[in-house]
Structure formats: structure tokens, C-alpha cells
Amino acid sequence: MPLDVPGAQHLHSGKVRDLYELEGGELLMVASDRISAFDFVLSPGIPDKGEILTRMSLWWFDQLLDIVPNHVISTQVPERVRGRALVCEKLEMFPVECVVRGYLTGSGLADYRATGEVCGVALPEGLVDGSRLPEPIFTPATKADLGEHDENVSFEAIVETIGREAAEDVRTLTLEVYARAESVARARGIVLADTKLEFGRRPDGTIVLADEVLTPDSSRFWPADTWEPGRAQASYDKQYVRDWLVSPESGWDRASDTPPPDLPAEVVEVTRERYVQAYEQLTGERF
Structure with a gap:
């Protein structure tokens, strides 16, 4: 509540x-x-x-x-x-998750294994979990309601939703934000694998970055010193929670209609530690 x-x-x-x-x-x-x-x-x-x-x-x-x-x-x-x-500010929010990927993992990896593409973007053969992409790619998703799943879509699907000019603008901004953030994070020993952004529009047409930005909830952060393609990466985000949920230890069947079990105290504590570590390592500030 x-x-x-x-x-x-x-x-x-x-x-x-x-x-x-x-x-x-x-x-x-x-x-x-x-x-x-x-x-x-x-x-x-x-x-x-x-x-x-x-x-x-x-x-x-x-x-x-x-x-x-x-x-x-x-x-x-x-x-x-x-x-x-x-x-x-109150904004006219675009109903789009503006996702950018610099590395291949998660749903993007699943799409790549099935089709060789992510959101209609063709990728080279031979990539594995954690591979760095030749260049970052814009892979938007529909913005789902609570309890529903965001769906990866093509750029043209976004054009149909918000118009070509706005779609091109948010794609450009998303890639520029990622380029800056990836560089900042790398200098602090963190790989920014991917992130999702949300944008809105002011009455005068100005596009504005909104909601949250580059947090462990909306991004994948990996320790740069242990990054190694071909396996799951250690992370500073909520991947630890996802991994526990799909482990035999949780007893939960993701394919079922039943909600997940309560998180154990240890999972809660470790997740908090990773969020704090991401904040402190990126910002240089004590939490």
C-alpha cells in the first residue's frame, strides 16, 4: 500500500x-x-x-x-x-522502455540465440552470454502495466507508437546517455551492460529524461575486473534475487501461476549490500 x-x-x-x-x-x-x-x-x-x-x-x-x-x-x-x-515536472510520457545494450545477456541473449537478432538488429555470429557488442544497440520495449511483461519490439514498432521524429530523438538520446554512462562507470571499475530509460515531453516539445536513471533496478552493473564472456557475470544489481528465485533452493516454479516465495533474510541482506556497493563505487560517496 x-x-x-x-x-x-x-x-x-x-x-x-x-x-x-x-x-x-x-x-x-x-x-x-x-x-x-x-x-x-x-x-x-x-x-x-x-x-x-x-x-x-x-x-x-x-x-x-x-x-x-x-x-x-x-x-x-x-x-x-x-x-x-x-x-x-508533469510530462507527456512516451509509452516506451528505451533500452540500450552494450553487452549481450538476459532477454537479448535469448532473442539472439533464437533469431540472431535483438529487436530486429542483426548481430554477428558466435556471441555468448556477456559478449561486448561491436557497438551499443537501441532495443526498445513496450511499457507494460503492473503484473505484465515488457515486450521487446523493433524500432519500427516504436515509430508506429510515438511517431518517427520522436522515436529517432529518443533513440539518439538513449545511445548518447549510454555512451556517457558507460565511460563513467568503466572509469570506476564497473561494466554497464545495459540500461533502460524513460522520456517524456514538455508542452513546448522538449524531450526530458524522467523516472529513474542508471540504477541497479534499471541497469545491469558488472564488476569490470571479473567480466568474462561465456558465463553468467557477477553483478551489483537485482540479478542476485532473480538467480535465487530460479534456483532449486527457492522451490518456485517460474512456469507456474503461483507467486514467488518470500525472500530469505540472507538474500535481502546481500541484495542491499550490492545496491550500496554500486552506489558507493559509482559516486565515490558513502551511503
């Missing part, structure tokens, strides 16, 4: 974030400690996760200001959600 925030009207809850409208008409975006995997919101949450996501997004927004404006108006928020919320 979303929090009751004084002076704010609840509008919507996603897998992780709750959205409110403030009395002045601005939006209040609150990052919870909820964690999702395989389109399920899991229990329990990860302590401090919402604050880590918020602080990391703010840090990245600053790194990217010369590339694209963002939706943040203020960090002065109601006391009840201090540290995990942002006051943001």
Missing part, C-alpha cells in the same frame, strides 16, 4: 514507485523499498533501496545535464518521504 503523504494525492503505484500530485500541481515521485523480479513484486522489500535509487538517480541526472534535461524540480519533499522522493 502506498504511504499517506500529507498535502499529496496518490495517483498511481508501479512495481517500485508511487506517484502523487502536490497541491501546486507538481508530481511527487516516491521510490519505495519494494523489489520486483519476473513481473512480481516480492516480499519483503530491500531496506534503504528507495533512498539508494533516489540518490543514485540524482547523481546521474547531474552527470547527464549537458546531454538531456531531466524532470527534477526539487528535492524538498514532505518529511515522511524525505530522502526517497523527488518533486518532478
Whole structure:
């Protein structure tokens, strides 16, 4: 259940974030400690996760200001959600997950093994799990409702959804953001394998980076010193949770209709440690 925030009207809850409208008409975006995997919101949450996501997004927004404006108006928020919320602009959001991949893994790897392509982009033969791509590729997805699964689609499908000019603009911005972020992360010993971004449009047509950006929820972060193609990579993101869910230890059958079991205390603790490590290693700040 979303929090009751004084002076704010609840509008919507996603897998992780709750959205409110403030009395002045601005939006209040609150990052919870909820964690999702395989389109399920899991229990329990990860302590401090919402604050880590918020602080990391703010840090990245600053790194990217010369590339694209963002939706943040203020960090002065109601006391009840201090540290995990942002006051943001109202935008016309594009119903697209703008995914960029610099390395092959996850659903992209599955698509490649089946077709030799990812979202209609043909890739060289012989790539394996964790391979670095010849160049980063834009592989968009439809933005699914809560409980539904985002679906990888072609660029032309995005053109049909938001128009060619907007589609080309968000593709260009997505690739520029990834190029900057990949370079920043690599200098700090982290491989940014892929990430997904969301964009909106102001009334004057300006495209704005919104939601979260380059967090362990929306990205795959791998330790650069242990990266080795041909196997699953160690990670600083929620892959640890996914791996536990599909392990025999969890007892959960992903193909069934039953929700996943509660996360054990150890999985919660290790996941929190990895989120904190990603934040500290990238930003150079103590959490």
C-alpha cells in the first residue's frame, strides 16, 4: 500500500514507485523499498533501496545535464518521504522502455540465440552470454502495466507508437546517455551492460529524461575486473534475487501461476549490500 503523504494525492503505484500530485500541481515521485523480479513484486522489500535509487538517480541526472534535461524540480519533499522522493515536472510520457545494450545477456541473449537478432538488429555470429557488442544497440520495449511483461519490439514498432521524429530523438538520446554512462562507470571499475530509460515531453516539445536513471533496478552493473564472456557475470544489481528465485533452493516454479516465495533474510541482506556497493563505487560517496 502506498504511504499517506500529507498535502499529496496518490495517483498511481508501479512495481517500485508511487506517484502523487502536490497541491501546486507538481508530481511527487516516491521510490519505495519494494523489489520486483519476473513481473512480481516480492516480499519483503530491500531496506534503504528507495533512498539508494533516489540518490543514485540524482547523481546521474547531474552527470547527464549537458546531454538531456531531466524532470527534477526539487528535492524538498514532505518529511515522511524525505530522502526517497523527488518533486518532478508533469510530462507527456512516451509509452516506451528505451533500452540500450552494450553487452549481450538476459532477454537479448535469448532473442539472439533464437533469431540472431535483438529487436530486429542483426548481430554477428558466435556471441555468448556477456559478449561486448561491436557497438551499443537501441532495443526498445513496450511499457507494460503492473503484473505484465515488457515486450521487446523493433524500432519500427516504436515509430508506429510515438511517431518517427520522436522515436529517432529518443533513440539518439538513449545511445548518447549510454555512451556517457558507460565511460563513467568503466572509469570506476564497473561494466554497464545495459540500461533502460524513460522520456517524456514538455508542452513546448522538449524531450526530458524522467523516472529513474542508471540504477541497479534499471541497469545491469558488472564488476569490470571479473567480466568474462561465456558465463553468467557477477553483478551489483537485482540479478542476485532473480538467480535465487530460479534456483532449486527457492522451490518456485517460474512456469507456474503461483507467486514467488518470500525472500530469505540472507538474500535481502546481500541484495542491499550490492545496491550500496554500486552506489558507493559509482559516486565515490558513502551511503
